[in-house]
Amino acid sequence: MSTLKLPHHVPQAAEDCEQLQKAVKGWGTNEGLIISILGHRNAAQRKLIRETYAKTHGEDLLKVLDKELTSDFERLVHLWTLDTAERDAFLANEAIKKWTPSNRVLVEISCARSSEQLLAVRRSYHALYKKSIEEDVAHHTTGDFRKVLLLLVSSYRYEGEEVNLNSAKTEAKLLHDKISKKAYNDEDFIKIFATSSRAQINAVLNHYKDEFGKDINKDLKAADPKNEFLALLRATVKCLIHPEKYYAKVLRLAINGRGTNEGDLTRVVATRAEVDLKIIGDEYQRRNSVALDRAIGKDTSGDYEKMLLALLGQGDA
Amino acid sequence: MSTLKLPHHVPQAAEDCEQLQKAVKGWGTNEGLIISILGHRNAAQRKLIRETYAKTHGEDLLKVLDKELTSDFERLVHLWTLDTAERDAFLANEAIKKWTPSNRVLVEISCARSSEQLLAVRRSYHALYKKSIEEDVAHHTTGDFRKVLLLLVSSYRYEGEEVNLNSAKTEAKLLHDKISKKAYNDEDFIKIFATSSRAQINAVLNHYKDEFGKDINKDLKAADPKNEFLALLRATVKCLIHPEKYYAKVLRLAINGRGTNEGDLTRVVATRAEVDLKIIGDEYQRRNSVALDRAIGKDTSGDYEKMLLALLGQGDA
Numbered sequence: 064m065s066t067l068k069l070p071h072h073v074p075q076a077a078e079d080c081e082q083l084q085k086a087v088k089g090w091g092t093n094e095g096l097i098i099s100i101l102g103h104r105n106a107a108q109r110k111l112i113r114e115t116y117a118k119t120h121g122e123d124l125l126k127v128l129d130k131e132l133t134s135d136f137e138r139l140v141h142l143w144t145l146d147t148a149e150r151d152a153f154l155a156n157e158a159i160k161k162w163t164p165s166n167r168v169l170v171e172i173s174c175a176r177s178s179e180q181l182l183a184v185r186r187s188y189h190a191l192y193k194k195s196i197e198e199d200v201a202h203h204t205t206g207d208f209r210k211v212l213l214l215l216v217s218s219y220r221y222e223g224e225e226v227n228l229n230s231a232k233t234e235a236k237l238l239h240d241k242i243s244k245k246a247y248n249d250e251d252f253i254k255i256f257a258t259s260s261r262a263q264i265n266a267v268l269n270h271y272k273d274e275f276g277k278d279i280n281k282d283l284k285a286a287d288p289k290n291e292f293l294a295l296l297r298a299t300v301k302c303l304i305h306p307e308k309y310y311a312k313v314l315r316l317a318i319n320g321r322g323t324n325e326g327d328l329t330r331v332v333a334t335r336a337e338v339d340l341k342i343i344g345d346e347y348q349r350r351n352s353v354a355l356d357r358a359i360g361k362d363t364s365g366d367y368e369k370m371l372l373a374l375l376g377q378g379d380a
Numbered sequence: 381m382s383t384l385k386l387p388h389h390v391p392q393a394a395e396d397c398e399q400l401q402k403a404v405k406g407w408g409t410n411e412g413l414i415i416s417i418l419g420h421r422n423a424a425q426r427k428l429i430r431e432t433y434a435k436t437h438g439e440d441l442l443k444v445l446d447k448e449l450t451s452d453f454e455r456l457v458h459l460w461t462l463d464t465a466e467r468d469a470f471l472a473n474e475a476i477k478k479w480t481p482s483n484r485v486l487v488e489i490s491c492a493r494s495s496e497q498l499l500a501v502r503r504s505y506h507a508l509y510k511k512s513i514e515e516d517v518a519h520h521t522t523g524d525f526r527k528v529l530l531l532l533v534s535s536y537r538y539e540g541e542e543v544n545l546n547s548a549k550t551e552a553k554l555l556h557d558k559i560s561k562k563a564y565n566d567e568d569f570i571k572i573f574a575t576s577s578r579a580q581i582n583a584v585l586n587h588y589k590d591e592f593g594k595d596i597n598k599d600l601k602a603a604d605p606k607n608e609f610l611a612l613l614r615a616t617v618k619c620l621i622h623p624e625k626y627y628a629k630v631l632r633l634a635i636n637g638r639g640t641n642e643g644d645l646t647r648v649v650a651t652r653a654e655v656d657l658k659i660i661g662d663e664y665q666r667r668n669s670v671a672l673d674r675a676i677g678k679d680t681s682g683d684y685e686k687m688l689l690a691l692l693g694q695g696d697a
Contacts, residue, residue, distance in 0.1 A: 182499060185536045194577070195538045197531070201571035209567065213575075214514070217534030219502045221512045250526065254518035258530075260511070 064341035102373030173215035174302035214257035381658035419690030491619035531574035552587035
């Protein structure tokens, strides 16, 4: 469920472009006007605004905004204004280029999107970077991480509800067996996470719990809490089965840590506002006993705060 | 270039269906009539015929044909009548289920198709088998073969002409180095074959030849002529860069061996007739000093021969 609030009467794209042009031209920038427009338009409307702006003013609105805005606010507006697949391709490329074992962006893009959405990201990646995403992953990541990430970004998971219960049993046993032997880079072990459908993985997890008494993610954590490779597998499971819990936790760590992690906060709000930010917010509140918008309001300020809260559905459209 | 010959005036699908219905109903089957229709209709026309037949007669034309026809002729008509992506999904599924190290069908489907065509195959695979192709590959193949095949079937190669010459040099050296150390399952080695664009692989091969004096495929063969894994890598390179040579050789082995390999012959003709069978035929003739249709005519007989030759463009449409 989206948190985005649209006005009852959405202006024509040409009208929005005129207002945006006013906001960025001349002395000073009218950030409030930018937020009041872009913070209350859906993906299709933003796309049309960008196209119309390019036609009318001969410039890419995104580049104009990048020049006028700064810092976290600039990044949030930039990510938000991008087309969904383009945004994910952009985030993936960033994550690949400065890849570290603790980076989870590629897992999010591979596992918390639909199969067709991931294909759209791969198409955008071609268009933007003149390479395939798997080529760049193979080039910039290493070892067991590369093994898993290559399969994840290339996956096109089946999305039907059919489940093979026999396989689920065998796979649950295999997972338990490999975890107890610490054989985390075993190929049979990895392929369950990297290729199965959500329904099938869910069946495997249920069997795992029935048979061995614990959630697999608990066992993966207990096996070695500091191991980043296991953390990546846990993120894979969570993004596939409970994306709202996964994202609520990312927000929790971004907000509640020492200082705010604006990178994570911006990414989650920009990528989920039109998807499930409402549910993520509910999950956040349940776990932290404070509303997400209040927590964000306390931790951020200025135009950045205003834009975040607009995307969270606060205030009038 | 296609070898398919269409009639000047293509009948309406309803008319074709009526004729096909005549050919299959009553005493005996009129194979000649079936060949004269299906052997001279392109993919879009065959699709429409199948749809129209299902609407008019309440049955799947393919099932009706399977019941009436037999043996190699049945299989050729079946493969040919299938929609392109469905046909590849069907062939991939067969190849996966009875997978052997010498099977090259998955390489063909991964590397001798466009990136978008491979995606279409993966979509058809979901629809037909309620699973992803990568799930089945992971389940049925093993070892180093699995490693490569998983990446191949999941690839979405960049198709632009841009080439990174520095990478090409580095990669050519790496390939040479790994081959001389017999480190064929090295992940950096494998990923060059599995993820690079055609243009990039071509640049790597050119550098390889300039630097080390030989075609990489020659070196891969010399390294161990009986090694099926190296043969698979050679097939990957050939399907990507010179599909017409790859297929001409498959035909050569299918026709010139002891007895005919109808499986290979049928698959190549059915999958390439509308793509590049003309060029494959020219390549075949250059290498074997006999025209492809003459060679096939000598090696086959009956309706199977007639249908093969129809797809090769012999006779009137």
